[in-house]
Amino acid sequence: MTTRRSFIQIIPLTGALLLASRSVLAAAPSVDEKDPQAAALGYVADATKADKTKFPKYAAGQVCGGCQLYQGKATDPAGPCALFAGKQVSSKGWCSAYVKKA
Numbered sequence: 001m002t003t004r005r006s007f008i009q010i011i012p013l014t015g016a017l018l019l020a021s022r023s024v025l026a027a028a029p030s031v032d033e034k035d036p037q038a039a040a041l042g043y044v045a046d047a048t049k050a051d052k053t054k055f056p057k058y059a060a061g062q063v064c065g066g067c068q069l070y071q072g073k074a075t076d077p078a079g080p081c082a083l084f085a086g087k088q089v090s091s092k093g094w095c096s097a098y099v100k101k102a
């Protein structure tokens, strides 16, 4: 049975757990450009540094923040990408799997 006192004790614990889970999400590592998958896709944290010779489909203005696979907010500096589970890509980054957000 939950007494009023035990309920009151649970609230701060729940808040602490929520804060801890948020900081774990915020601490997701960034994708390393040298990671084999990232390198194969031509991922760069700065889209203007995309290898235009190797990836001629790159066009100025294409960035992760405007990509269909980007799962962060366009205003976030970085966010998750469907291709890189558990990691974050720069919202100003780019890779050859770029698909313009509808």
Ligand code: SF4
Binding pocket: 043, 063, 064, 065, 067, 068, 069, 070, 081, 082, 083, 089, 093, 094, 095, 096, 097, 098, 099
């Ligand atoms: Fe960025 Fe889109 Fe490539 Fe993911 S798929 S790294 S969001 S350009």
